[in-house]
Amino acid sequence: MRLRNVGVYVLLVLSAVVMLFPIAYAFSISLMDGKEVLQGHLLPREPSFENYVAAFERIPMMTYLLNSLIVALLVMIGQVVLSSLAAFAFVFIDFKGKGLIFMLFLATMMVPWEATMVPNFLTIQSLGWLNSVWGLSVPFFALAFGTFLLRQQFKTIPYEMYEASQIAGISRFRFFWNVVLPVSKTPLVTLSVYSFLTTWNMYLWPLLVTNTEQARTVQIGIKQMQSNEVASDWGVVMAAVILIIIPTLVLLFAGQKHLQEGLTQGAIK
């Protein structure tokens, strides 16, 4: 039994090393100067943060980061708001064709996003939203997966709670706001983290709808570095990459802590 545990841990550590190596190496490179990178050192002799300073100075890193942050937050808020409202309707409000509409919702999950890209692009273009945060975020507001996830959660809320609030004369929105959302913290956080990360890492769509330095998000910014003279300076590129990863890591760790709290809270309810 002990032996097996040891085996499992060895395997886990090995895969963690394999997984983490590129990131660790990128971090390491980001601390080297150009010569050292070419010498193929694994660890920097004289670690310095000059590359980071350069990343901000030589490319508009700050603009990229800010754009990405705004877009990711917008999409996150849009998705959480719309998904939770839709899920609330599916669970607590009776209307004709509820089952059918929900099936339709789910069916849209089967349609790959790429298939709707062209019509979406045309729409955004005719709205004049190219190179704007709206063009980058609004098309993602409706999320069938989010609606599905939250609907599953809302269904675990005893219906009597809704009925009790109706008898007390509490409005639907107040019930949604004061009861449904607070008791659904865990999936709401899950969905938020998921929304933020997917948007943060999005590549194809921003590439399509942005073409100015001012509007670009980080992922595109990095890609654009290739065409610049910066591309040969791997230290700077890696510094930028690390800068992009940091927010996702922060969010993951913060989210994880919250998720665990939420889970244990649910367990003793």
Add this chain to the structure above:
Amino acid sequence: MKSIQLQQLTKSFGETEVIRGIDVTIEAGEFFALVGPSGCGKSTMLRMIAGLESITSGTLRIDGVAANGMKPSERHLSMVFQNYALYPHMTVEKNITFGLHTKGLTKLEQRERCLQAAETLGLTDYLKRKPRELSGGQRQRVALARAIVTEAPICLMDEPLSNLDAKLRAKMRSEIRQLQRKLGLTMIYVTHDQVEAMTMADRIMLLNEGEVQQVGKPLDLYNKPANTFVASFIGSPPMNLVEVTRQEKGWMASDGRIFHPNALTEVPQATLGVRPEQIKPADEDVTFYAELKNIEVLGTETILAFDVGGNEWLAKWPGQWPLTVGEKVACYVDPKQMSLFDTNGHRIEPRQPKLFEALEVFQ
């Protein structure tokens, strides 16, 4: 105080009719118990009154005003659910006051009312706790507090005590009853526990398969069950029943035992009913002999089981009887206390009961 009137109320879920034409008036300030076996439509009826379930046909009147189309909140009632339906993330205080703003109360007034309700129900020390930090009985009290804090004149309860243990249930029973009296609530109380109904209610309505079996005072249901269903539902152990046929000498069961119930009727066949406690040890007159199949000595009473016409009958004798299985005992039943039901199960009224009672007084 408000009265509630049900006029030919029905409810169907799709094709199946679960409430079939209920007519009853619940008086203002009355404790009205709704009993019946599982699935008979008690909850459905209560929910129709609350406005949580639509009314298929018929009229519901609250204080004389047709209420069919009213929203639940417009009916000025409160409801206690079987699982309490407390908000798990709110403190007891918040649970009690949540929704009071709709009554146009200021924060201060809300707090005052909450404290008052909490005091009535002994919750003052728990106001800052969350529901999951309370025992079942305390949660139950929070649910009650939430109902009374609204000061709604009508209170509906759906099996509020079924999640509690027997001892606590007995305690809460009298608490709810006292509360109802004190506040003058019109109470509709659903339960499948006939003891609860008998001990708490001013009047009971017994439902079966969506149809009213009998409405009346607890003792009326007990003493004069309208049909065999009521007879076998109310009372524990329930009324003993046996099929009998009319003979010259009296009413005979299939095993040859003869009974002389005090009833005047021409029907050839009937069902005879006797309450267990009305079967007494015989002094002089013997109604029948019973060969004991089982004996349970419970301290204050002894339950005897024996066969009558192929049915197991139970008799409840006060005191402790040192009897053995197989023994033959002589039993006596006062003819006036035998009930007779026709082949449809409907009660056959005894012969001029008023006159008999009057004569007895003069003797």
